[in-house]
Amino acid sequence: MEESLYNFYNLFVNSSLLEDLYQEELLSPLTWTAIGLAFVVAFAFYIWPFNRVSFSGLQHWLTMMGVSAVLLFIITLVTCYQKAGQEIPRDEADPEQGYLFDQGVSTFLSFSFEMALLTAIIFFVISMIMKNFSKNAKHRPMLWPSK
Numbered sequence: 001m002e003e004s005l006y007n008f009y010n011l012f013v014n015s016s017l018l019e020d021l022y023q024e025e026l027l028s029p030l031t032w033t034a035i036g037l038a039f040v041v042a043f044a045f046y047i048w049p050f051n052r053v054s055f056s057g058l059q060h061w062l063t064m065m066g067v068s069a070v071l072l073f074i075i076t077l078v079t080c081y082q083k084a085g086q087e088i089p090r091d092e093a094d095p096e097q098g099y100l101f102d103q104g105v106s107t108f109l110s111f112s113f114e115m116a117l118l119t120a121i122i123f124f125v126i127s128m129i130m131k132n133f134s135k136n137a138k139h140r141p142m143l144w145p146s147k
Contacts, residue, residue, distance in 0.1 A: 002027055012114055014107050017080075020100045024083060034072050034115060038123040041068040046127070046134040065123045069116040076112040084108075 005027040009018055021027050045064045084101035 005031055013111055014103060017101070017103050017107050017111055020083075020103075024100065026079065026083070030076060030079065030115065033075060034119045035122055037072050037075075038068050038119050038126050041065075041071075042123055042126040042130050046130040061127070065120050065127075068123050069120045072119040073112045073116040076115045077108055080108040080111065 002022060002025065006018065006022050009021075009027060013021075021030070041064050045061065080101060086100075
């Protein structure tokens with residue numbers, strides 16, 4: 001699974017950071033965290049506890065999507081900073097090669113932002129599936145494809 005995730009993330013993630021994430025086996029946990037977080041927030045919006053008529057507007061749906069994106073942004077940023085703080089040697093046989101997660105703050109911020117966008121897309125897809133289970137928010141995020 002890591003190899004297929006590596007190929008997917010290779011489309012939009014910095015290659016040196018991607019190599020470090022792959023070596024530390026963080027691609028699967030971050031992806032499952034994105035999917036799980038989007039599902040939990042969508043469940044809260046469509047099923048329980050926020051499934052009320054007063055909380056079923058488009059602005060509330062956008063707020064929940066933003067909450068899921070911001071939470072994963074923070075989780076990803078903290079994960080990268082924690083790994084950077086550990087200074088794990090890249091290769092013990094070649095100490096001149098550098099340390100893992102030494103790309104800097106701009107690379108971490110861009111990766112966290114990309115993961116937040118991915119979470120927003122996952123939240124949208126899950127919303128299209130879960131909206132049929134809601135009594136109050138059947139038309140969020142859009143009327144189509146429900147009747």
